[in-house]
Amino acid sequence: MHDMLTLQEALARNLDDSAPEVVASMVDTISAIANACARISDLAGQGVLAGAHGLADSANSQGEAQKKLDVLSDEIMSHHLGHCQHVAGWASEEHEHHQLSDRHVRQGRYLVVYDPLDGSSNIEANISIGTIFSILPHEGRGRLPTEDSYRQTGHEQLAAGYVLYGPATIMVLTCRRGVLMFTLDKRSGVNGEPMRWLLTQENVQIPAQTKEFAINASNQRFWEKPVQRYIAECTAGENGPRMKDFNMRWVASMVAEVHRIMTRGGVFMYPRDTREPRKPGRLRLMYEASPMALLVEQAGGRAVNGTSELLDLVPDTLHQRVPVILGSRDEIDRIVSYHADPHENVSWQLFKTRSLFVQPQA
């Protein structure tokens, strides 16, 4: 491991076309996030022994019950960002409003948006969970950031990433110059030194084709027709219009699903559904969809809401929800074409059964 680049070394090389003060400030900011995530990894890895299992006696700004690890992870992220001189403010899934750095609010170059703990329903089941973050420019540098300061499209992100707390703790990161993967060296960090993140993959590329999709199939009856059509064709397998068999995965941690796609391709879908027509989707644009969309696009994939590129969307509010369909480019192109086909004729034999997943009696 002695010849592996550290996070700081790899970032400096990745940003070698930038001004020195930009390199230094971005390296410092991502290091602050990395140190926070190393601490979250340690807590998550301690499991119930860390006293971080179960529900907190609180709800987040969207009325969702909070897990103790949600709250602790948010406090850790907030603490590290508050001590970073380059961060003017931040917004979290766990708080209705953004938070201002009490020391660097005017001079900070960056605004950070994050989901401190994605996949909370999996904590007690010991299934991989993660942190998702997005770094935006503080355009009004020198002035106090407002909530409007955060309402930037995904194209404005200067960097985006996630940390997956699995058997290994892995950070996947882009500064708009390709995608880098780092593994936390859990045997480092002695004598009070921060743990090291080592560069274990660079120039990550998502295969354009795949035979694997991820969707919560229990919602099938609520999906709109283009999604019904796409999934029905996948499950029809080699005897259906796709003429090949597909496999399905569903972890219920977006970070784990996206990481699988980063490593071998695939499609992830949390589409709009008709349960609550007023609710455009489950996932949040600013701290789930946008950062993941930048990562996927930087790795050669595609990320849409069904009809538009996710990176094009201008957020209305900090916690705006959107449909998310992302992954292997050829598959996303197909799904977009189905959404664009107003008269799409679903071949009815796919729907002869009561459910897409019940094969007709022989």
Ligand code: AFP
């Ligand atoms: P939680 O953090 O509340 O568990 O939600 C995780 C998530 O936002 C995303 O990571 C998953 O893909 C999706 O929700 C799972 O949703 P379902 O529980 O409806 O499958």
